[in-house]
Amino acid sequence: MKRIAVGVALLLMAATSAIGAGYTWKNLNPIAVGT
Secondary structure: OHHHHHHHHHHHHHHHHHHHHHHHHHHHOHHHHHO
């Protein structure tokens, strides 16, 4: 059970960081996103 909880937590953190990186990339490179 602990392993599953840790795996879920890691997946959530990875998803959150990926989404955050995506928003940061959009904010820093609006022209690149537009193309």
